[in-house]
Amino acid sequence: MLKILIPSMFMLLTTWTSPFKQLWSTILMYSFLVATLSLTWLAMPTDTGWFYINNYMAYDPLSSPLLVLTCWLLPLMIIASQNHLAAEPENRQRTYISLLISLQIFLILAFSATEMIMFYVMFEATLIPTLIIITRWGNQMERLNAGTYFLFYTLAGSLPLLVALLIYHSSMGSLSYLSLTSLPLTCSNLYADKLWWMACLLAFLVKMPLYGVHLWLPKAHVEAPIAGSMVLAAVLLKLGGYGMMRIMIILDPLTKELSYPFIILALWGVIMTGSICLRQTDLKSLIAYSSVSHMGLVAAGILIQTPWGFTGALILMIAHGLTSSALFCLANTNYERTHSRTIILARGLQMVLPLMATWWFLASLANLALPPLPNLMGEIMIITSLFNWSFYTLILTGLGTLITASYSLYMFLLTQRGPIPHHLILLEPSHTREHLLLALHLLPLLLLIAKPELVWGWTA
Amino acid sequence: MNPYILTILLFAMGLGTTITFASSHWLLAWMGLEINTLAILPLMCQSHHPRAVEATIKYFLTQATAAAMLLFASITNAWITGQWNLEFMSYSLPTTLVTVALALKIGLAPLHAWMPEVLQGLDLTTGLILSTWQKLAPFCLLLQINPSNTSLLLILGLASTLVGGWGGLNQNQLRKILAYSSIAHLGWMILVLQFFPSLTLLTLLMYFVMTFSLFISFKVNNSTTINSLSMSWSKAPIISSMVPFILLSLGGLPPLSGFMPKWLILQELTKQSLAPLATLAALSALLSLYFYLRISYAMTLTMTPNILLNALPWRLPSNQHTLPLAITTSLTICLLPLTPAIITLLTL
Numbered sequence: 001m002l003k004i005l006i007p008s009m010f011m012l013l014t015t016w017t018s019p020f021k022q023l024w025s026t027i028l029m030y031s032f033l034v035a036t037l038s039l040t041w042l043a044m045p046t047d048t049g050w051f052y053i054n055n056y057m058a059y060d061p062l063s064s065p066l067l068v069l070t071c072w073l074l075p076l077m078i079i080a081s082q083n084h085l086a087a088e089p090e091n092r093q094r095t096y097i098s099l100l101i102s103l104q105i106f107l108i109l110a111f112s113a114t115e116m117i118m119f120y121v122m123f124e125a126t127l128i129p130t131l132i133i134i135t136r137w138g139n140q141m142e143r144l145n146a147g148t149y150f151l152f153y154t155l156a157g158s159l160p161l162l163v164a165l166l167i168y169h170s171s172m173g174s175l176s177y178l179s180l181t182s183l184p185l186t187c188s189n190l191y192a193d194k195l196w197w198m199a200c201l202l203a204f205l206v207k208m209p210l211y212g213v214h215l216w217l218p219k220a221h222v223e224a225p226i227a228g229s230m231v232l233a234a235v236l237l238k239l240g241g242y243g244m245m246r247i248m249i250i251l252d253p254l255t256k257e258l259s260y261p262f263i264i265l266a267l268w269g270v271i272m273t274g275s276i277c278l279r280q281t282d283l284k285s286l287i288a289y290s291s292v293s294h295m296g297l298v299a300a301g302i303l304i305q306t307p308w309g310f311t312g313a314l315i316l317m318i319a320h321g322l323t324s325s326a327l328f329c330l331a332n333t334n335y336e337r338t339h340s341r342t343i344i345l346a347r348g349l350q351m352v353l354p355l356m357a358t359w360w361f362l363a364s365l366a367n368l369a370l371p372p373l374p375n376l377m378g379e380i381m382i383i384t385s386l387f388n389w390s391f392y393t394l395i396l397t398g399l400g401t402l403i404t405a406s407y408s409l410y411m412f413l414l415t416q417r418g419p420i421p422h423h424l425i426l427l428e429p430s431h432t433r434e435h436l437l438l439a440l441h442l443l444p445l446l447l448l449i450a451k452p453e454l455v456w457g458w459t460a
Numbered sequence: 461m462n463p464y465i466l467t468i469l470l471f472a473m474g475l476g477t478t479i480t481f482a483s484s485h486w487l488l489a490w491m492g493l494e495i496n497t498l499a500i501l502p503l504m505c506q507s508h509h510p511r512a513v514e515a516t517i518k519y520f521l522t523q524a525t526a527a528a529m530l531l532f533a534s535i536t537n538a539w540i541t542g543q544w545n546l547e548f549m550s551y552s553l554p555t556t557l558v559t560v561a562l563a564l565k566i567g568l569a570p571l572h573a574w575m576p577e578v579l580q581g582l583d584l585t586t587g588l589i590l591s592t593w594q595k596l597a598p599f600c601l602l603l604q605i606n607p608s609n610t611s612l613l614l615i616l617g618l619a620s621t622l623v624g625g626w627g628g629l630n631q632n633q634l635r636k637i638l639a640y641s642s643i644a645h646l647g648w649m650i651l652v653l654q655f656f657p658s659l660t661l662l663t664l665l666m667y668f669v670m671t672f673s674l675f676i677s678f679k680v681n682n683s684t685t686i687n688s689l690s691m692s693w694s695k696a697p698i699i700s701s702m703v704p705f706i707l708l709s710l711g712g713l714p715p716l717s718g719f720m721p722k723w724l725i726l727q728e729l730t731k732q733s734l735a736p737l738a739t740l741a742a743l744s745a746l747l748s749l750y751f752y753l754r755i756s757y758a759m760t761l762t763m764t765p766n767i768l769l770n771a772l773p774w775r776l777p778s779n780q781h782t783l784p785l786a787i788t789t790s791l792t793i794c795l796l797p798l799t800p801a802i803i804t805l806l807t808l
Contacts, residue, residue: 095701106715121796125715128708135761144757151753152746155713159742162723166730166738192735199739 001053001112004038004071008105015097020090024082027097031075038071042454050114050177057112058177065318065455066242070107070235072444073325074100077227079437080329083336084225096137100227103129107235111242116165116175119246120158123203123239127154130236133228134220146219153216157206160199167196168250180249197254200247201262207240208295210262211269221288222341226332229284233291233328234321241295241317244302245310252305259303266303267386267396269296274403278410282341283331286411287324290367293404294320297397301382308385314457316378319445323366323375326441330360333434334415337427343411348420349427356430357416359438366445368408369401374448374455461506472499473593480597485544486534490527493565493597497523500594503586515581519590522574526564533557546604555608558601559616565598567639568616568646569623576627576639584684587635588675591642592668599649599664607654614734618741620647625747632686634678637751638671641710644748645671651741652725655732658806663721665806666795670710670718673788677703680780686755690764695775702789704756709792711749717795724803 011030018026041064044051050058059067077100085093103126110122127150135147169175206213217237221229248255273292280286294316301313333356334346350357369375379401386393448455476496483489497520505516537554538544549555560571567575579587607613624644631637649663677699678684681692693700709718722745729738758764795802 091697121714121719124713124719128705128713128716132704132761135757144762147757147761148750148753152750155746155749156743159746160739163726163730163735163738163742166727167735170727170731 001057001059004034004041005057005105005108007034007037008101008108011101012098012105015094015101023093023097024078028075028078031078031101035068035071035075038068041067053112056114056118057109058114059112062245062314062457063111063242065314065457066235066238067108067111069238069318069321070104070111072440073231073234073321074104076325076329076437076440077230079433079440080230080332081225081227082433083431096133096227099129099133100231103133103231107239110239114177116177116180116247117169119243120162120165123207123243124155124158126236126239127151130220130224130228130232134224137225137228138223139225140223142219143223146216146223149216150220153206153209153213154203157213158203161203164196164199177246180246193254194258197251197258200251201244204240204244204247205262205299207243208237208299209240209292210299211265211272211292211296214269214273214292217292218285218288221291221328222282222284226328226335229328229332230325233287233324237291237295238317238321241298241302241313244299245313248302248305255303255305259305263300263303263386263393266296266299267393267400269293270300270400271396271403274400274407277407278403281343283334283343283411283415284328284341286343286407287327287331290327290404290407291320291324293400294324297379297382297400300386300393304385304389306385306388308381308388311457312378312381312383312385314378315374315452315455316382318455319366319374319378319448322441322445323363326359326363326438326445327367329434329437329441330356330363333430338424343414345421346424347414348416348418350416351420352424352427353430355435356438359435359442360412360416362442363438364408364412366442367411368405372449373445374452375445377452461503465502469499469503472496473503473589475499477593477597477600481600484546486530486537486546487544489546489601490531490534493523493527493530496594496597497527500586500589503589504582506586507583509581511581512583513581515578518574518581519578522564522578526561529561529564530558533561546601547606549605552608555605556612558605559607559612562598562602563616563650566595566646567643568650569619569643572620572623572627572643575643576631576636579635579639579642580633582635584635584675584679587638588672591638591671591675595646595664599660602650602653603657603660610654613650613654614737617647617649617651617653618737618744620644620650621741621744622647622747625744625750628748628751631751634684634686634689634755637686637755638675641748641752642667642671644745645710648721648725648741648745651737652728656724656728658803659721659724659728662802662806663725666717666721669788669795670706670792673706673785673792674703674710676782676785676788677706680782680785686758689755689759690762692759693763699785700760702793704760705793706789707752707756708749711752712745713749715796716793717791720796720799720802724799 014030015027041059044061050060052058081096085096106122106125110119110126113119113122131147131151134150135143165175209217221232224232270293273289277286277289280289298313298316301309335341338346366373366375369379383397386397473496476492476499479492479495480489483492501516501520504519505513533554537549537551540551564571579590582590621644624640624647628637628640645667649660652659680696680699681689683689705716709716712718712722726738726742
């Protein structure tokens with residue numbers, strides 16, 4: 001664990017002391033090394049149980065896929081940001097890279113935390129670099145509003161979480177993950193306990209996001225620069241899911257009744273945000289709402305607390321992370337050429353950039369959960385476990401799958417097929433860098449078809 | 461100001477606070493407070509600007525009222541109990557009166573109205589002294605009296621955090637924002653006073669460090685409004701890049717050190733079964749965070765349109781002593797991992 005964390009911390013030093021001409025290549029190579037080393041986390045000699053590194057950091061089959069995703073994403077973010085930062089002064093480039101690296105450090109500490117308060121502190125710590133990336137390097141003036149929404153939605157949800165964790169700590173004595181399984185809160189019917197349950201979950205529901213409290217996400221994803229969008233979509237949303245999975249242990253048996261409205265809200269959100277996607281004119285906004293839709297399914301899968309639900313949620317989180325990040329990279333290739341996010345401004349791109357169309361095709365197929373990709377595996381497991389919980393959810397989830405398929409196809413057809421608009425007279429050919437970026441996103445997804453046990457979580 | 465006069469005044473300010481620290485007799489404590497007040501008055505109006513003089517008068521009147529109330533309360537206690545010792549106030553009337561008097565002295569809501577106006581009239585250095593040094597003596601007294609009424613301190617604390625948050629939302633003058641930030645932080649300190657007084661001291665010291673770095677950062681830029689901060693990135697780029705962290709630390713975001721007092725106070729309040737109060741106080745910190753965030757937007761996270769001439773000023777070597785700024789900024793950002801050591805240090 002430390003052999004990944006300490007090199008990541010020293011990457012900060014490398015950022016500021018590299019000669020400027022070799023900065024990007026050095027950082028890229030360094031982060032790829034760290035990412036490759038992090039793949040060792042996926043090797044699980046046993047099926048369950050924790051792998052102890054020290055008292056404060058450990059990983060288990062639930063957190064290791066997310067850790068590997070975090071480490072894998074940093075080189076991808078570096079590749080994606082290289083172009084739009086090339087025009088900036090030297091110190092700002094170094095600052096940007098430092099923010100990305102510090103985000104990775106906080107995320108590694110968050111996913112490997114063994115104690116809930118450590119997880120909480122790192123969860124909040126990831127807000128600061130993300131806020132700075134969105135508000136300083138975003139491209140439109142709405143980015144300030146986006147940063148404010150992002151910060152305040154998350155904080156308003158997570159401050160009650162802090163109080164709830166402290167309450168649990170003062171009554172139970174420990175917040176370490178190891179002992180959480182043997183210290184559930186005793187069943188009680190007080191209204192205050194229901195509020196405590198709500199306080200525990202609200203932060204993660206806002207982060208995921210759940211449909212009613214999702215307003216920060218379209219703003220933040222759209223206004224962020226490409227690395228910000230990538231890390232938000234791929235990893236930061238998964239912090240919410242991971243936190244929910246960890247804290248569910250202590251929330252029994254209140255969850256049996258109290259989770260009802262949130263499951264319904266999550267499923268309704270799948271349909272609603274999917275329908276909103278069909279009416280979007282802004283490409284990044286479409287992908288952002290698609291993220292809300294997928295994460296609604298993840299939230300429902302976690303809230304019903306069955307093994308298949310958790311497994312499906314974890315697989316869908318990993319697969320969605322890679323897919324959504326790939327889609328944002330594709331949208332960024334459009335943005336770098338036309339400097340606009342409007343979909344209809346750049347249509348019929350298959351004629352102009354046919355190789356990129358391959359990636360658009362694959363990413364759209366992944367988004368609509370085509371078999372045999374892991375996206376489908378996650379969705380099928382969640383839908384099955386929801387069906388087991390209640391038959392009627394099938395209406396909502398089936399409709400949701402249909403709408404997902406239609407907006408993914410809509411996005412693909414609108415950007416790639418059809419006539420080329422007449423105003424597009426100069427589009428740069430696709431860079432190798434962009435192809436590399438998308439290949440690195442989609443190859444892990446394709447490879448996961450062969451061995452999904454890596455990202456299964458505990459059982460099944 | 462004449463350096464001899466300045467020396468005498470600063471010495472007298474230090475003397476006043478020290479007398480209050482060292483006293484166990486109410487009369488001596490009151491004397492220390494009065495010496496402190498009188499010593500700072502010339503410092504406050506040294507520029508002879510009408511606004512500064514107005515601020516000085518307002519400060520004098522409120523502090524004199526508070527000191528008089530303190531004196532009367534201690535005399536009442538002496539009548540009732542027959543002794544003048546600081547720690548042995550056991551009747552509720554004198555204790556409550558002393559608490560309210562000290563609340564007026566430091567500027568807790570609802571006795572806060574003088575604070576923004578007074579701070580606005582001062583220059584940044586004197587404002588810093590007002591926000592930090594002048595709070596030491598009253599807190600020394602507050603830490604020593606046994607509170608009579610549990611809810612009085614909690615009401616003062618919660619009202620201060622809420623007023624400090626809401627009051628600062630509509631300001632664009634930096635000194636008023638700093639005043640409301642002071643009120644909010646004082647509220648946090650008072651919340652935990654009766655449960656775990658060391659945390660009050662911890663919060664006070666952390667607040668001193670954070671607000672020192674903020675005041676000095678503003679002084680380096682010589683700016684008193686949010687608008688004027690927008691030019692700071694060209695004058696002092698590194699200070700401009702550190703100020704968002706100082707502001708977010710004041711707002712109490714982890715992993716910066718400003719999170720430490722908030723975390724520990726929330727922990728203590730939940731241990732005392734005051735969880736709804738803890739939640740309310742935590743959410744009121746979000747109000748303050750909004751205007752801290754707005755300052756950081758104006759200063760660092762946006763670049764205002766300006767002509768090229770302004771964008772590239774001569775960066776001449778500065779004569780400012782920035783070492784204190786460097787030290788306090790580092791402490792403001794990096795102190796959270798040392799929390800156990802700091803608590804141990806302060807509970808000795």
